[in-house]
Amino acid sequence: MTVDPELSLEERFCRGDEGAMREMYREFSAPMYVIALRLLGRHELAADTVQRAFVQAWRAAGSFDVSRGLQPWLYAITRRAAIDVYRGQRRAAEMLSLEPEQIDRVMVAYDPTMEETWQTWQVRQALDQLAPAEREVIDLAYHGGQTQSEIAAHLGIALGTVKSRTSRALRHLAASLGHLRDDALTDR
Known part of the structure; x- marks a missing residue:
């Protein structure tokens, strides 16, 4: 062609x-x-x-x-x-x-x-467990490199909504991935 x-x-x-x-x-x-x-x-x-x-x-x-x-x-x-x-x-x-x-x-x-691969896999699983709206703002921020204002404009939602979704998503991720932090602390 x-x-x-x-x-x-x-x-x-x-x-x-x-x-x-x-x-x-x-x-x-x-x-x-x-x-x-x-x-x-x-x-x-x-x-x-x-x-x-x-x-x-x-x-x-x-x-x-x-x-x-x-x-x-x-x-x-x-x-x-x-x-x-x-x-x-x-x-x-x-x-x-x-x-x-x-x-x-x-x-x-x-x-x-492989330990790093396992950790990457754990993060991927935690992301997959997020609510779709939360996962979307995290994806746009971290993979798309967009600011919260850009995300709000992109999704056509209020900046405050983006901030609250991001905050909820990060709390869920912290709860789901706390064991990785604990493993890192015990390895020291």
């Missing part, structure tokens, strides 16, 4: 230009690999994650919002793909018929970065 080369990379990608996909791979695959490696701690899993992320991105190209940047969108896909890869690894480990605590000990003993 030939697409006007005067269009931005985002526009060409959205229109299904394979050349844009190759450019994106050259520009973003290395940082995506670093993200996946940091989350998973194993080179082969990180490489698999990047491949999965690009396949998912290509499949979603037509729905990509060109007004948003490719980089944060690709990084979010990479994080989700890493979680999927991690879940697959967990399922395989569970097939060994070990207790979950034993699997955690084996995996952490095998690779110290």
Whole structure:
């Protein structure tokens, strides 16, 4: 498919230009690999994650919002793909018929970065347990990099509503993730 080369990379990608996909791979695959490696701690899993992320991105190209940047969108896909890869690894480990605590000990003993992956997974679970309105403001603030005023404008709600939703969400997250803080304090 030939697409006007005067269009931005985002526009060409959205229109299904394979050349844009190759450019994106050259520009973003290395940082995506670093993200996946940091989350998973194993080179082969990180490489698999990047491949999965690009396949998912290509499949979603037509729905990509060109007004948003490719980089944060690709990084979010990479994080989700890493979680999927991690879940697959967990399922395989569970097939060994070990207790979950034993699997955690084996995996952490095998690779110290698995502890960070476990913590990342715990945070993801806590975020998934938030009410949708709370999760939305947290996502826009932390992943979208928006201020509370920008979130209010984006969602068409009062600034006070954004602040109260953010406060509630942070209280819920603190309650759900308190054990991570306690673990960090006992490790000292």
